[in-house]
Amino acid sequence: MSNVIIIGAGPAGLAGAIACADFGLKVTVLDEFFRPGGRLLGQLYQEPSGKWWNGLKEAERLREKAKALAIDIRCGVSVFNLAKDDSLWQVHTTAGTLTASYVLVATGSAEYPIPVPGWTLPGVMSIGAAQVMTNVHRVQVGSKGIIIGANILAFAILTELQMAGIKVERIVLPEKSPISQEAGEPEEVLKSLLSAAHLAPSFLLRWGSVFMKIGLFRKIALNFYPKGGMKISGTPLQLRKAAVEILGRNQVEGVRVVDIDPAGGIVPGSGKIYEADFVCIAGGLYPLAELTAIAGCPFQFVPELGGHIPLHAEWMETPLPGLFVAGNITGIESGKIAMAQGTVAGLAIAKQAGKGAGSVDLLLQQAVAKVRQEREQAPIQFNPGVDQGRQMMKELWESEFVKPSLKL
The missing domain is CATH 3.50.50.60 (FAD/NAD(P)-binding domain)
Incomplete structure (x- = not known):
């Protein structure tokens, strides 16, 4: 049995898997596509700095790192239900039911x-x-x-x-x-x-x-x-x-x-x-969040982030114990931001699992700061007002939901 199941092998999912495995957690990544990489696989563009962003190469880099950490990546597998019993998450897939203490949903976005x-x-x-x-x-x-x-x-x-x-x-x-x-x-x-x-x-x-x-x-x-x-x-x-x-x-x-x-x-x-x-x-993108809805996660409609968003903390925890989110499911942004969020989620899971003693706290703080930095440096925003949307989500979490289990 895996300690962590990650749904989605895109930039957020792979980065989250690597962060978990770096702390010795056993990780399984599921994706319905025939190869890992998600939206990275189709990306090829020149950045304002003049450098080229090659999504295929970035996906290959993440895949090789995951392979070196013995992360189990299963492609061609669809997830259709997500539920929790007394202690474990039940992930129902076309290849059978898997269980884990922690689940990271990194399903990305879909087109309107x-x-x-x-x-x-x-x-x-x-x-x-x-x-x-x-x-x-x-x-x-x-x-x-x-x-x-x-x-x-x-x-x-x-x-x-x-x-x-x-x-x-x-x-x-x-x-x-x-x-x-x-x-x-x-x-x-x-x-x-x-x-x-x-x-x-x-x-x-x-x-x-x-x-x-x-x-x-x-x-x-x-x-x-x-x-x-x-x-x-x-x-x-x-x-x-x-x-x-x-x-x-x-x-x-x-x-x-x-x-x-x-x-x-x-x-x-x-x-x-x-x-x-x-x-x-071209109708634009919206967060692909159905699985978190099935799991019972509360939502908030945030137009600045692209639609209905699962409630989550800045370190990607949801109100449901053991359930985390990262990437475009939390709001439509770039692949670089999705990767940074995935790293935050992976480190947060490692912290909850009692890994890394004091070292994980510093890494988690640095990872959260990295997300903010990537957002500030992003040349474009898919939805104007993303900063306001993120602030709204942060304030909602801090004011209306259970005391977060992680402190930054």
């Missing part, structure tokens, strides 16, 4: 689906699926595509597709609806994108973005926004156009697009068809 008429046609996929097909499976998703949805994730993967020689003709918004909500409103989209304005390629754009943080200037900018769009990595971002239908008989052949006003309303008689052989829908 935005339904568009015709989205069941072959050639329509989520933006994340395009990333995995391109960077992991080395499959060309098409030769001429359109992205529906404008957000930080879409822009990051757009660059990766272009590096693979895949042409994306344009980025448009989804039609405004109760499901797409703010993703279909040009002003709200522009407002959310301003959090990454400091990465704009020209000084003029960076300088101008300061004024667009004022509501009046955003409205003026959208009224005069060019119909042809403004280029992001060479692809026009058309904030005043929305996709209303994906067309094709047996596969994607084109997208019907209409002009929209700053609030997302359709301009009558403005429909036009653009040719395409693939479409990526």
Whole structure:
């Protein structure tokens, strides 16, 4: 029997496993994918410093370190239930039921689906699926595509597709609806994108973005926004156009697009068809937290972190004894932050298990500080206001829940 079961072999899960095993704990890591690495497997981008972040290499580094520590990584295994008896956690999987004193849930995130008429046609996929097909499976998703949805994730993967020689003709918004909500409103989209304005390629754009943080200037900018769009990595971002239908008989052949006003309303008689052989829908990410809900963990809705979040302390403990969380399940952020959180969770588990005597306390404090440092240095935030969201979670934990078993 393992001391610790970790659900998810992404950056948070692997980092957490390594931190636990460093203190002599027996660790089993479960993941439904056929290889460890999670979202790291599809990541390849240049950082503002000029260095390249190669997720495949980072995943391999973590896997080799885990192997050296005799961590049991089981891929192709799905977890469908999580419960606790008097003393042990019961982890129910497609390969049988496993038990452990501690469980770390590091299931990451999933993509919001935005339904568009015709989205069941072959050639329509989520933006994340395009990333995995391109960077992991080395499959060309098409030769001429359109992205529906404008957000930080879409822009990051757009660059990766272009590096693979895949042409994306344009980025448009989804039609405004109760499901797409703010993703279909040009002003709200522009407002959310301003959090990454400091990465704009020209000084003029960076300088101008300061004024667009004022509501009046955003409205003026959208009224005069060019119909042809403004280029992001060479692809026009058309904030005043929305996709209303994906067309094709047996596969994607084109997208019907209409002009929209700053609030997302359709301009009558403005429909036009653009040719395409693939479409990526970018609805954004939300924490994949169902397993913690099944276990009975309380939640809090925190829009700044991406949605409903399991309640947790800064050292990743939940109110349920022995249950920890780390990575995007706690809020949508980067792979580096997920790894740092995984290390915190692993050290916190080691402390609760009575390992490391006094040394683990110092390491835990340093690991928590590392998470804060990575957050401060992160070039982009997937959700504006993440600092406020984290502070809200910290205050909620300290004021409303059982006295934490760990003291920092």
